[in-house]
Amino acid sequence: MPELPEVETTRRGLAPHLEGRIVTAATLRRPDLRWPIPAEIREVLPGQRIAAVRRRAKYLLLDTAAGSALLHLGMSGSLRVLPADTPLRAHDHVDLALDSAGATPGRVLRFNDPRRFGCLLWQPAGEIHELLAGLGPEPLSEGGDGAAFNGDYLFALSRGRSAPVKTFLMDQRVVVGVGNIYVAEALFAAGVSPLRAAGKVSRERYAQLAAAIRTILGQAITRGGTTLRDFISPDGAPGYFEQELSAYGRGGEPCPRCGRPLKQATIGQRATVWCGHCQR
Numbered sequence: 001m002p003e004l005p006e007v008e009t010t011r012r013g014l015a016p017h018l019e020g021r022i023v024t025a026a027t028l029r030r031p032d033l034r035w036p037i038p039a040e041i042r043e044v045l046p047g048q049r050i051a052a053v054r055r056r057a058k059y060l061l062l063d064t065a066a067g068s069a070l071l072h073l074g075m076s077g078s079l080r081v082l083p084a085d086t087p088l089r090a091h092d093h094v095d096l097a098l099d100s101a102g103a104t105p106g107r108v109l110r111f112n113d114p115r116r117f118g119c120l121l122w123q124p125a126g127e128i129h130e131l132l133a134g135l136g137p138e139p140l141s142e143g144g145d146g147a148a149f150n151g152d153y154l155f156a157l158s159r160g161r162s163a164p165v166k167t168f169l170m171d172q173r174v175v176v177g178v179g180n181i182y183v184a185e186a187l188f189a190a191g192v193s194p195l196r197a198a199g200k201v202s203r204e205r206y207a208q209l210a211a212a213i214r215t216i217l218g219q220a221i222t223r224g225g226t227t228l229r230d231f232i233s234p235d236g237a238p239g240y241f242e243q244e245l246s247a248y249g250r251g252g253e254p255c256p257r258c259g260r261p262l263k264q265a266t267i268g269q270r271a272t273v274w275c276g277h278c279q280r
């Protein structure tokens with residue numbers, strides 16, 4: 001499943017090809033993905049110029065003067081910018097046709113999603129879509145879109161909470177985009193047990209956790225930069241990033257720090273791996 005680093009890399013890969021382009025047509029090969037595709041995509045978006053490609057949590061927004069196309073890649077979605085005559089593959093559900101850019105003939109932004117957990121929705125100008133309302137801060141932000149994400153913020157928000165710290169950090173109202181892989185790695189890096197009650201983690205340890213989350217997400221985005229060419233390759237399937245993981249998916253293997261076997265359990269219905277010695 002695409003996590004925040006994949007979505008951010010998708011944004012960075014697409015932005016140079018989309019920003020400044022006018023959407024000339026929307027071709028919908030089915031009426032819905034996870035949810036029905038609203039009429040505005042066909043009736044309002046064509047004729048609009050894409051001013052910016054933004055990311056909020058794991059959503060991508062194509063901003064125009066009339067509003068924003070709101071995309072989510074779901075479990076299996078991918079976006080590519082292709083020559084308009086590129087043959088369709090299975091599960092190519094949506095094309096947004098773009099005007100020509102200088103000598104480059106008009107291309108299409110093509111949305112492929114075999115499992116159809118992704119979505120294409122519309123956010124009118126000046127409004128916040130209900131899916132984006134109530135989201136916590138961006139983990140890589142310094143503030144500016146609400147609360148700044150740092151140790152003090154996590155410490156203050158967590159007081160009195162008995163849920164495991166892992167569940168707390170994966171709550172999108174607390175901070176967006178910290179998925180199961182990244183929370184496992186951040187908890188390992190900061191030496192915090194995923195089972196510890198969120199309200200019992202100290203201010204200092206939340207500072208370490210916030211820093212670890214930033215570092216790990218930032219490293220994944222940096223590594224993802226090497227896959228950018230896939231977004232304009234007709235044959236390329238944007239892959240998910242190779243990860244150098246210390247904990248996630250390594251239950252029973254030796255802890256990279258102390259050599260004792262990593263523990264594995266299910267927390268909040270998600271597989272969780274940690275070291276009972278290094279993480280307290």
Ligand SMILES: [Zn+2]
Nearest residue numbers: 255258275278
């Ligand atoms: Zn250990």
